[in-house]
Amino acid sequence: MPDTAYFDDLETRSADQRRAEQATLLRKRLASITQAPADWRAAAAEVQGPDDLVALPVMRKSDLSASQKENPPFGGIAVSNLAHVFQSPGPIYEPGGISHDWWRMGRFLHAAGIGKGDIVQNCFGYHLTPAGMIFESGARAVGAAVLPAGTGQTELQVIAARDIGTTAYAGTPDYLKVILDKADEMGVTLKLSRAVVGGGALFPSLRQEYADRGIACLQSYATADLGNIAYETPAMEGMIVDEGVIVEILTPGTGNPVEPGEVGEVVVTSLNPDYPLIRFATGDMSAVMAGQSPCGRTNMRIKGWMGRADQTTKIKGMFVRPEQVAALVAKHPDIARARVVARRDGQQDAMTVQIESDGGDAQTFATSVVDTLKLKSTVEIVPLGSLPRDGLVIEDQRTYD
Template sequence: MSRFFDDLETRSADQRAADVAAALPAQIARAKALPGFLSSLSSVDSATITSVEALAGLPVLRKSELGTAQKANGPLGGFADLSNPNIVHVFQSPGPIYEPGGQTSDWFRFGRVLHAVGIGADDIVQNCFSYHLTPAGMMFESGARAVGAKVLPAGVGQTEMQVRAAADIGTTAYAGTPDYLKIILDKAEEMGEKLAITKATVGGGALFPSLRQEYADRGITCLQGYGTADLGSIAYESEAMEGMIIDEGVIVEIVTPGTGTPVAPGEVGEVLVTSLNPDYPLVRFATGDLSAILPGQSPCGRTNMRIKGWMGRADQTAKIKGMFVRPEQVAALVAKHEEVSKARVIATRSGEMDVMTVQIESTGGDAQAYGASVADALKLKGQIEIVAPGALPKDGIVIEDQRKYD
């Protein structure tokens, strides 16, 4: 079995940049041809979008916009063409929001995820992701097909039947949520069955170090993948287990939550993804997840950028004094003042009353001078504290809710 899934994983930085420069203009042009992008990309010259830096000038697309567009314009909201013969599935996620799916050429790009943990043609994968409405089951099914593995389409639940099938068929690999594998293994022990599972690829939840170690103690190598229903695979772990390597079919940016502005390298921010899938050309799609770029190259030899993994949610909307305060509003407050580099809203309680404190990184000025801007941007009055530039934590949090409700 080859160490790498394909040659894309070991491209030089110059080659990857050249490939991006060739692919991006065509992808932006595809997006512009779809009615969903009419208002956001109509004035964009596709030929000029040849780098990640150029992408940063384009609008952010949020999942809420997909839902709104789908209610108005049909199941895919004008962001994909349902008549496209490459689209063979329509999935439903909570909302409801609908996503297209295809079966050609590892459409979701999960082959790379399974290959990284060593799954190949000699394996039978027990796929414990749901095949019902949501795309997770098909994502890992197509990935297994891409590496030549056979699949037991187990879905979720019915643990005794899962154990019976795994024992009878001799499944060697698991795909599913991190904790469900333990349930299967524990049930197998209870039933007196010895399973042959030695590899696991997991997602859809946190893989805690203690759980990974428990699997290792049972002779199972367990690595994580990171993806979404809209985008497919975004990043994955390799045997080095140092961060997550960006998938070769997407471009990832880390931005200040509520904005499209890239953060400094290493700072925590929201994950934005531009997909290079021609059938579903999402551009600067906001995942709502927080992460940070991990400097350097993976010891495994793969050369693409790495992120630190899932570090929380960027949607930090909080209701304060009966009003919603959103990250976009905090970003608008910062944009009003050239000397302000960052702001942070802190929600606390005093007695039975909400208190809003706004910390503002500024090179100077009277706290009260920002009062009108705070009220205008956040629609609330609050306490204002001026702090020195660089004083606020670089943790991606712009709205910190410190209130306790227990």
């Protein structure tokens, strides 16, 4: 185990100290973005802290991809200390650095109990995509050695793990089982006792299977664009937001925060001075957990992955998007929120728009639905507070059995 309980003092800051220090860094990062449009820079100049980010637009992957095509390779974002360039589907190009813990993954590995004396079998890919380098950077930050194994050639992976004596695994949750099963088949006993995973769902049954084998498995939430966003600790109560990012939970299709505890889209502002991304939408859904982690770390916690925010659904041959639902709500001050429900009526698609309101005229709302969503719909006015707070603004109830 590491010699100290925490990776650094940032993890145990008071809420006021964290807010003040992040506000200072945020203003510096915003001031450094000089190639943005004039109206964006004017709005950014008014931002004093994380709570003011709502004044800036959300950036989506499609926006980043389009800007990179117009202004390659990074869409006009000034990047410093560039050591690597990676490519993700889209294509989207991400910069990478090799300065200390550039991706901020060391914090997660430390929490998982990995440090000096450990050898990490890194089964994330090293080609084009950054996951392999992200976890190698984290291992370097905690003083662990790395076997850059990548994926595939499982029998060789088992032999290397045996011969080298690897003590920790990094990779997708399910590939570890492939290695362990191959080791059993070969009659090889491995020394793996810890696993740090990402890039896929860690199902409770799989985590338990690893625990039964004496392997403590924790997961992180990271992306190629942002690096580490949040991570589990042995307390196993939610995921703690990394100290180098600001996380907002927004209503899908908008730039507006949800009510505390409600499900919404994870939008992240990276405070990385080499590559600041402001209000970058991950497309993932989560919710903030109340209270502080029993592990003693004081930053905000999220509940982990809770679905995708891009709920775009084709109904009657037309795409209905969360942004359209948000526009419908914005048109009418007496609409608190709205939810589109797609269903089947016999052999045809049907659509109902449920509208939370304490009044209003259904026919007026129906006209706005046609104008905004470009489809006719049944409109149901429901009492305030009656729609589920699950982050869905478009619910597809159709089955095709």
